Amino acid sequence: MQRIGVFVCWCGTNIAGTVDVVKVAQTLANEPGVVFSADYQYMCSQAGQDMIKEAVKKHKLTGLVICSCSPRMHEATFRKTAAAAGLNPYMVEIANIREQCSWVHKEMPIGTEKAIILGKAAVAKVNLNAPLTPGESPVTKRALVIGGGIAGIQTALDIADAGFPVDIVEKLPTIGGKMAQLDKTFPTLDCAACILTPKMVDAGQHEKIRIFSYSEVTDIGGFVGNFHVTIKKKARYVREDLCTGCGLCTEKCPQKKVPNEFNLGMDTRRAIYIPFAQAVPKIAAIDEDYCTMLKTGKCGVCAKVCTAGAIDYKQQDEYITVDYGAIVAATGYNPISMDKFDEFAYSQSKDVITSLEFERLTNAAGPTAGKLLRPSDGKHPHTIVFVQCVGSRCSGADKGKEYCSKICCMYTAKHAMLTRDKYPDTDVYVFYIDVRTPGKNFDEFYRRAVEEYGVHYIKGMVGKVTPDGDKLVVQASDLLAGKQMKIDADLVVLAAAIEPDKSARPLATLLTASMDTNDFFTEAHPKLRPVESPTAGVFLSGTCQGPKDIPETVSQAGAAASKVIGLLAKDKLMGNPCVAHSDEMMCNGCSSCEKVCPYGAITYADKEYRMPDRTTKVRRVAVVNEAVCQGCGCCTVACPSGAMDLKGFASAQIMAEVDAICK
Amino acid sequence: MAERNNMKEQILRTSGVNPLKCMRCGKCSATCPAYDEMEYHPHQFVYMVETGDIEPLLNSESFYKCLTCFACVDRCPRSVEPAKLVEAARLMVIREQGKNRLKPDDIPAQLDEDMPQQLLVSALRKYSK
Incomplete structure (x- = not known):
């Protein structure tokens, strides 16, 4: 039997104004197990806490009920008080008689009655409380960043600068991501490569950063502080330790007709290639789908010209396993496919392009060396139509995305402005539904495109694009003028919606991290924990969490890094002791709990049991990993045999509370 | 209103x-x-x-x-x-x-060989409540 002390707080008039605190204390004194009961003006004050400590000693209390504000407010305070008085901190229960009682009731009798009931429930629960001790687990002081775009690079740099080793796993042969493909960045118009490539070099040279390029994560085990990750280093048929990145092989390779994905297929590269001049690491890779030597065994030109002897046609995929304390997902985005938007004639005409293709067409390192030329005939376009919201803000149909892709309004304004700046003889039209420019200097930027550069912004959508000779007939609405218009355009640029990279969904499965219906990673709290996944030890950086521009991505990358640093700085992790545990004798190994666990905390083990007849039997039983369990209680509901229970919130305790309330 | x-x-x-x-x-x-x-x-x-x-x-x-x-x-x-x-x-x-002029009772009289069945269905949809 517990010896319980009840402490009723007035909270000035906050509680005492609508609750007769003296009557509450007197009534609760008669509850089973209660040996001491008192009220005080401010229980959380030093004097109030001292009063609790003295009562614990004097009356040899084993459990405490504090009738006060929400546990969110002061549960931690009173747990510390209990610990200081020599009690286990989990022998404290809070009855919330402020937010859930005095603040919502106006009349003293009603408030008092409810406060007594809430107090009785807490007493009933404490009677069944048992001391709990949080588990401890060590922390591997190394972080993994999955994805080597600007988000991953910035996160890795920030973690490494704090002194912790970081590995970046990038699926392509170089880091840099989408930002490396961009020309200029809004709203300042600084050159993307000029601000990104120094960061890529910093990451490549940082003594705390390892880059696994042309690699993928294939398996993740363990839990927060103790992840075991298998990384597949895809065969690039070039030895990383020998290649100097001189590029001779990429000039001599006779296979010249490989679509160059860095320029979105608008020009070609060789079968052995370095994606772009500033690649990090600057190491060639052989594309096995196109290499004549790998396919037929006849060629070997690259091996002959390589003075470093780095070519190795027999190279195999290599798997390595590394331990990490924290994992950051930074898998980024892609523009959606235009296949389902026949009305814009993307598949019919080379001169209908996406905005990312437009970036390459205006980039000095792009297929046209920065001259804006039509892909079909290499002529300078004189009339350009930009179409916004292509595939964004769609609903119901199986094409497009329901969300706003966020970045298109600004990059379209940038494209339109830069075109008018470089080629003032060009007519530029932008069809928009809404122009969304929330951001520092964003609306000013858009207005400049209209007012200073004379870009024609038309409120309305394009209905269809019809190729006609060397022209593209654009039929569109001008909603403000109330007319349907036709424009003979030379080039049409589609602001395609963006979607999470296809690698995100399988990665989320490996991480047991949750995703929304659009395959964006879900954050632990949309307002207050925006860079953490609900899965402990997993953090989110960049567009894998939702559409965002470069400044936002960099801020979020830094925020994710600070959370990782906070985790890695700890020597040991204190767990939450209110976790699930399974009564092995009742568990029938049905897997119901494992299926509902959002955190992947439950596994199964075959254990030997002595049976009453002295035989031994092997049974499959659930095992909860207490470091991973977040104490949500899903499993306790799913368990058909009642074997699963939550420490600190056991079914018996909850039922005792309900009984006390209903009595 | x-x-x-x-x-x-x-x-x-x-x-x-x-x-x-x-x-x-x-x-x-x-x-x-x-x-x-x-x-x-x-x-x-x-x-x-x-x-x-x-x-x-x-x-x-x-x-x-x-x-x-x-x-x-x-x-x-x-x-x-x-x-x-x-x-x-x-x-x-x-x-x-x-103009609910198509009544089921009148249909037999209106039928001829060349009339597609679909026409009857859509006529009923349009003209009958």
Whole structure:
């Protein structure tokens, strides 16, 4: 039997104004197990806490009920008080008689009655409380960043600068991501490569950063502080330790007709290639789908010209396993496919392009060396139509995305402005539904495109694009003028919606991290924990969490890094002791709990049991990993045999509370 | 006002369209091949039904100009399906004019060999309540 002390707080008039605190204390004194009961003006004050400590000693209390504000407010305070008085901190229960009682009731009798009931429930629960001790687990002081775009690079740099080793796993042969493909960045118009490539070099040279390029994560085990990750280093048929990145092989390779994905297929590269001049690491890779030597065994030109002897046609995929304390997902985005938007004639005409293709067409390192030329005939376009919201803000149909892709309004304004700046003889039209420019200097930027550069912004959508000779007939609405218009355009640029990279969904499965219906990673709290996944030890950086521009991505990358640093700085992790545990004798190994666990905390083990007849039997039983369990209680509901229970919130305790309330 | 609401309700019920889904991008009017023939245009149909301003719509020739080509239905990013509103409005007018002239009993007399069955089905859909 517990010896319980009840402490009723007035909270000035906050509680005492609508609750007769003296009557509450007197009534609760008669509850089973209660040996001491008192009220005080401010229980959380030093004097109030001292009063609790003295009562614990004097009356040899084993459990405490504090009738006060929400546990969110002061549960931690009173747990510390209990610990200081020599009690286990989990022998404290809070009855919330402020937010859930005095603040919502106006009349003293009603408030008092409810406060007594809430107090009785807490007493009933404490009677069944048992001391709990949080588990401890060590922390591997190394972080993994999955994805080597600007988000991953910035996160890795920030973690490494704090002194912790970081590995970046990038699926392509170089880091840099989408930002490396961009020309200029809004709203300042600084050159993307000029601000990104120094960061890529910093990451490549940082003594705390390892880059696994042309690699993928294939398996993740363990839990927060103790992840075991298998990384597949895809065969690039070039030895990383020998290649100097001189590029001779990429000039001599006779296979010249490989679509160059860095320029979105608008020009070609060789079968052995370095994606772009500033690649990090600057190491060639052989594309096995196109290499004549790998396919037929006849060629070997690259091996002959390589003075470093780095070519190795027999190279195999290599798997390595590394331990990490924290994992950051930074898998980024892609523009959606235009296949389902026949009305814009993307598949019919080379001169209908996406905005990312437009970036390459205006980039000095792009297929046209920065001259804006039509892909079909290499002529300078004189009339350009930009179409916004292509595939964004769609609903119901199986094409497009329901969300706003966020970045298109600004990059379209940038494209339109830069075109008018470089080629003032060009007519530029932008069809928009809404122009969304929330951001520092964003609306000013858009207005400049209209007012200073004379870009024609038309409120309305394009209905269809019809190729006609060397022209593209654009039929569109001008909603403000109330007319349907036709424009003979030379080039049409589609602001395609963006979607999470296809690698995100399988990665989320490996991480047991949750995703929304659009395959964006879900954050632990949309307002207050925006860079953490609900899965402990997993953090989110960049567009894998939702559409965002470069400044936002960099801020979020830094925020994710600070959370990782906070985790890695700890020597040991204190767990939450209110976790699930399974009564092995009742568990029938049905897997119901494992299926509902959002955190992947439950596994199964075959254990030997002595049976009453002295035989031994092997049974499959659930095992909860207490470091991973977040104490949500899903499993306790799913368990058909009642074997699963939550420490600190056991079914018996909850039922005792309900009984006390209903009595 | 009650009459207005009635007409709106009837059009919404017959068409199954929710005009509140419209984000007013104008793609329906941008894509409409009969645009120049119309006094009110597809995006305006949707807005007029949404606000209950249906009288002028019914008094206009516009919705008889719709070819029911369904380009607006196919291309609407929000799946509003403007052509279905147009069809519902046409049906309402026909019914209000009391042109429920097709009675099941009369059908046998009207039948001839060349008449496709589909025509009967759509005739009943149009003319009978």
